Amino acid sequence: MPVEIMVHEQSCRGCELCIDICPTKVFQLDEEKRICSVDHAEDCIACLSCAYICPSGAITHRDFHLVKNFYRDEEFCKKMGKFL
Ligand code: SF4
Numbered sequence: 001m002p003v004e005i006m007v008h009e010q011s012c013r014g015c016e017l018c019i020d021i022c023p024t025k026v027f028q029l030d031e032e033k034r035i036c037s038v039d040h041a042e043d044c045i046a047c048l049s050c051a052y053i054c055p056s057g058a059i060t061h062r063d064f065h066l067v068k069n070f071y072r073d074e075e076f077c078k079k080m081g082k083f084l
């Protein structure tokens with residue numbers, strides 16, 4: 001059964017951090033609403049990076065088996081460097 005991913009629309013600020021950090025490109029930006037939406041839930045590997053990074057706590061998952069958060073994107077880390 002695929003992971004179920006929920007984005008709380010009222011909480012999402014459209015910052016796109018989840019889009020940038022997701023290793024399997026599950027999310028896309030809904031240009032009209034300026035929020036992210038789940039486009040490829042079936043590709044989710046349940047690393048939970050998106051839920052961890054979301055400043056609004058807008059992302060939750062259901063029916064998943066947690067994997068190790070092994071993924072590290074060099075470009076993304078560079079971007080985050082200015083906040084750390
Ligand atoms: S990280 Fe959170 S607030 Fe930012 S676009 Fe994704 S769901 Fe919305």
Ligand code: SF4
Nearest residue numbers: 022044045047048050
């Ligand atoms: S849990 Fe990981 S793979 Fe799944 S949507 Fe979030 S960042 Fe992408």
